[in-house]
Amino acid sequence: MTFKPDDTHNPELKSWVETANDPATEFPIQNLPLCAFEVTHGEGEQLHSHAHPGVAIGDQILDVGLLVESGWMEREAPEDLVEALQQPYWFGLAHSPRLVHDLRVVLQKFLADGAGGGQQIRRLRDKALRPQSRTRLVEPLPIFNYTDFYASIHHATTVGAMFRPDNPLLPNYKHVPIGYHGRASSIVVSGSPITRPKGQQSPPETDPGSGPVFGPCKLLDYELEVGMYIARGNELGEPVPIGLAHDYMLGLCLVNDWSARDIQKWEYQPLGPFLAKNFATTISPYIVTMDALAPFRRGAMERPAGDPRPLPYLWDDQDQKHGGFEITLEVYLQSAQMAEKQMAPVRLSRGSFRDMYWTFGQMLTHHASNGCNLRAGDLLASGTVSGKESDSRGCLLELTWDGAGADGKPRPRRPIQLPTGETRTFLADGDTVVFKGICEREGYRTIGFGECRGTITGSRV
Numbered sequence: 001m002t003f004k005p006d007d008t009h010n011p012e013l014k015s016w017v018e019t020a021n022d023p024a025t026e027f028p029i030q031n032l033p034l035c036a037f038e039v040t041h042g043e044g045e046q047l048h049s050h051a052h053p054g055v056a057i058g059d060q061i062l063d064v065g066l067l068v069e070s071g072w073m074e075r076e077a078p079e080d081l082v083e084a085l086q087q088p089y090w091f092g093l094a095h096s097p098r099l100v101h102d103l104r105v106v107l108q109k110f111l112a113d114g115a116g117g118g119q120q121i122r123r124l125r126d127k128a129l130r131p132q133s134r135t136r137l138v139e140p141l142p143i144f145n146y147t148d149f150y151a152s153i154h155h156a157t158t159v160g161a162m163f164r165p166d167n168p169l170l171p172n173y174k175h176v177p178i179g180y181h182g183r184a185s186s187i188v189v190s191g192s193p194i195t196r197p198k199g200q201q202s203p204p205e206t207d208p209g210s211g212p213v214f215g216p217c218k219l220l221d222y223e224l225e226v227g228m229y230i231a232r233g234n235e236l237g238e239p240v241p242i243g244l245a246h247d248y249m250l251g252l253c254l255v256n257d258w259s260a261r262d263i264q265k266w267e268y269q270p271l272g273p274f275l276a277k278n279f280a281t282t283i284s285p286y287i288v289t290m291d292a293l294a295p296f297r298r299g300a301m302e303r304p305a306g307d308p309r310p311l312p313y314l315w316d317d318q319d320q321k322h323g324g325f326e327i328t329l330e331v332y333l334q335s336a337q338m339a340e341k342q343m344a345p346v347r348l349s350r351g352s353f354r355d356m357y358w359t360f361g362q363m364l365t366h367h368a369s370n371g372c373n374l375r376a377g378d379l380l381a382s383g384t385v386s387g388k389e390s391d392s393r394g395c396l397l398e399l400t401w402d403g404a405g406a407d408g409k410p411r412p413r414r415p416i417q418l419p420t421g422e423t424r425t426f427l428a429d430g431d432t433v434v435f436k437g438i439c440e441r442e443g444y445r446t447i448g449f450g451e452c453r454g455t456i457t458g459s460r461v
């Protein structure tokens with residue numbers, strides 16, 4: 001894996017897709033995130049659909065499958081890339097960082113402004129583009145396994161302080177990347193509705209003897225996270241050395257790890273998250289490749305003096321030097337009332353992914369350190385991304401927390417005021433939560449992740 005920007009990041013590169021040259025776009029020709037969209041063929045009983053690979057460019061999706069079918073790829077791309085693109089989704093090239101890079105180069109050739117070509121090419125250009133607004137995006141890779149980490153020390157500290165004010169961080173935190181196995185089957189793409197889960201909740205504090213209750217979650221929350229797609233797997237029993245970990249990564253996306261706090265509070269001891277988490281997880285539909293992210297790499301978070309150095313299997317100088325990412329992350333909320341009145345969503349928080357205590361290299365290596373086999377298409381999520389400042393907290397559990405009073409008991413939560421006069425401490429039915437992720441650096445084109453959006457609908461009866 002190379003961590004350095006190259007000619008494909010040249011900010012002067014422009015595309016004949018005009019909207020890709022708009023300074024405000026998240027998808028200039030320097031980004032080209034991978035996605036998949038549904039194509040239907042036939043009619044009536046013969047109707048069937050399958051996923052076509054595409055990349056986002058400006059406000060359009062480029063149908064990469066069509067470039068293969070039309071023969072254009074065969075003429076322009078290396079043979080092994082053409083072969084790799086015959087496989088469904090992005091499986092064919094996911095395992096090879098070199099193929100991902102080759103695809104980027106060849107697509108830039110197709111999309112670059114001034115690229116020559118006659119009438120045939122012009123027809124292909126027209127046919128290969130479709131507006132994002134009218135394209136149904138699906139998972140870019142079928143996700144087999146999903147693991148969620150806890151890599152933000154600010155999140156771990158704030159949440160820990162709610163339960164252990166004097167000792168918020170557990171003694172293992174600075175030694176081991178904490179994680180749990182999530183549920184892959186309930187991962188949905190941005191825009192899918194989220195049904196409020198039902199579940200068992202603890203007896204009310206006022207009447208602890210009354211026993212638990214079962215019903216709709218009352219403390220529904222989001223968690224702002226960044227996800228990493230595994231590019232290639234390791235054999236069962238075979239660890240991944242941290243020096244090679246970055247070769248196993250395909251790219252990043254945004255993740256909303258929806259969380260039912262009341263269900264979580266009652267069920268999590270002693271085995272950890274279960275039904276409070278597995279009812280739904282939303283992903284943004286694009287994989288922003290490690291290639292595209294090269295200019296936005298940075299060093300891992302500097303550990304404060306006195307913090308223990310992780311064990312040698314989790315330490316690599318290159319990973320420390322390049323394993324972090326400069327991604328600005330934002331959370332927006334729009335209530336049903338706001339949507340009805342056509343009020344824009346309000347921003348709840350703004351943070352940065354650079355503040356993570358553990359790198360994806362360390363998370364991946366730790367995951368495989370016992371011989372657990374990762375597979376292409378697995379998703380590893382970072383855990384809630386929270387910063388030091390109170391307005392950079394990545395979930396409502398933290399954002400509306402108001403600390404403890406003089407008596408040591410938690411003060412009432414501080415509600416968020418919405419422009420309609422409504423207030424929120426947790427999510428209401430009809431609320432839409434939108435995450436955004438942007439990478440900016442002087443001298444480079446800004447790139448983005450696209451939206452990670454979900455609207456809460458009432459529990460099923």
Ligand code: CA
Pocket residue numbers: 148149223225257383384
């Ligand atoms: Ca989480």
